[in-house]
Amino acid sequence: MSEQQLKVAILQMDIAIGEPETNFAKLSELLESCVQAESKPDVIVFPEMWNTGYALDRISEIGDRDGDRTKAFISAFCRKHGVNIVAGSVAELDGDQVRNTIYAFDREGREAGEYSKIHLFRLMDEEKYLTAGDTLGKLELDGVPAGMMICYDIRFPELSRRLALDGVKVLFVPAEWPHPRLHHWRTLLTARAIENQMYVVACNRVGTSGTTSFFGHSMVIDPWGEILTEGDESEQILTAELDLTVVDKVRATIPVFADRRPELY
Numbered sequence: 001m002s003e004q005q006l007k008v009a010i011l012q013m014d015i016a017i018g019e020p021e022t023n024f025a026k027l028s029e030l031l032e033s034c035v036q037a038e039s040k041p042d043v044i045v046f047p048e049m050w051n052t053g054y055a056l057d058r059i060s061e062i063g064d065r066d067g068d069r070t071k072a073f074i075s076a077f078c079r080k081h082g083v084n085i086v087a088g089s090v091a092e093l094d095g096d097q098v099r100n101t102i103y104a105f106d107r108e109g110r111e112a113g114e115y116s117k118i119h120l121f122r123l124m125d126e127e128k129y130l131t132a133g134d135t136l137g138k139l140e141l142d143g144v145p146a147g148m149m150i151c152y153d154i155r156f157p158e159l160s161r162r163l164a165l166d167g168v169k170v171l172f173v174p175a176e177w178p179h180p181r182l183h184h185w186r187t188l189l190t191a192r193a194i195e196n197q198m199y200v201v202a203c204n205r206v207g208t209s210g211t212t213s214f215f216g217h218s219m220v221i222d223p224w225g226e227i228l229t230e231g232d233e234s235e236q237i238l239t240a241e242l243d244l245t246v247v248d249k250v251r252a253t254i255p256v257f258a259d260r261r262p263e264l265y
C-alpha cells in the first residue's frame with residue numbers, strides 16, 4: 001500500500017434496535033467477510049449507533065460503558081488483521097451522560113482518534129437523551145489526514161470547512177439517515193466533497209426501526225464530486241480505491257482555499 005492510495009470498505013448493515021448482542025454478532029460476521037475478500041481493505045467503516053440503534057428510551061441501560069466493549073473488540077480485530085477501522089459510532093456511557101461516539105483504530109490496534117457527535121438531531125429527540133461532544137474529529141490513518149463527522153453534522157458546512165483548513169483529505173461520515181431525505185443526503189455529501197475538495201466516505205444503515213426506514217445509499221465521493229460507489233437499500237459491503245494525489249490535483253486546479261475572503265464573511 002502506498003501512502004497515496006487507500007482502499008476503503010463500507011459495511012452498510014441493518015441494525016437491531018436495542019440489541020447490542022445481535023449487532024456485535026452481525027458486525028463480526030461482516031468484518032470477517034471483509035478481510036477474507038481477495039483484496040483486503042486498508043480502512044473499514046461502520047454506520048452510526050450500530051451497537052444499539054436509536055433505542056433512546058433505554059440507551060442508558062444498553063449503551064457501552066466508556067466504550068470498553070467496542071474498543072476491546074475493534075482493537076483486537078485491527079491488530080489481528082492489520083487493518084484500520086473507523087468504527088462507526090456507538091452509544092457510549094460516560095458517567096451519567098450518553099454520547100454518540102466514533103472510535104478509530106490503526107493497524108496495530110492503537111486508538112487513532114475519537115469523536116462524539118457535536119450537533120444533536122432534534123427531529124429524533126437526540127438532545128433529550130444524548131450529550132453533544134465538544135471537540136473536532138481529526139486523525140491520521142496510514143499517514144493520511146482524515147476527519148470524522150456523524151450524520152446530521154453534514155448539514156453544517158462550517159464543520160467540514162474547518163477540518164479541510166486543518167489539512168483533512170478524507171472525511172468519514174457514519175450515519176443513520178432515513179427516508180424521505182435521500183435527496184438531502186446525496187446533495188449534502190456531494191457538496192461537502194466538492195467545496196472542500198476532499199474524499200467523502202459515508203456509511204449509512206439500512207432496514208427499519210419502528211416507522212422509520214433507512215435507505216443505505218452509502219457513498220464514496222471524490223474531490224471532484226464524482227461518485228465512486230453508491231449502495232442501494234440492501235445490506236452490502238461497498239469498496240472504493242482512494243487516490244490521495246487527486247486531492248492535491250483538484251486543489252491546485254481550482255485553488256478555493258487560496259481564493260477565500262474570510263475577512264468578508
Ligand SMILES: O=C(O)CCC(=O)C(=O)O
Nearest residue numbers: 121151152176177178181
Ligand atoms: O439531517 C437529517 O436529515 C438526518 C439526521 C439524522 O438522522 C441524524 O443525525 O441521526
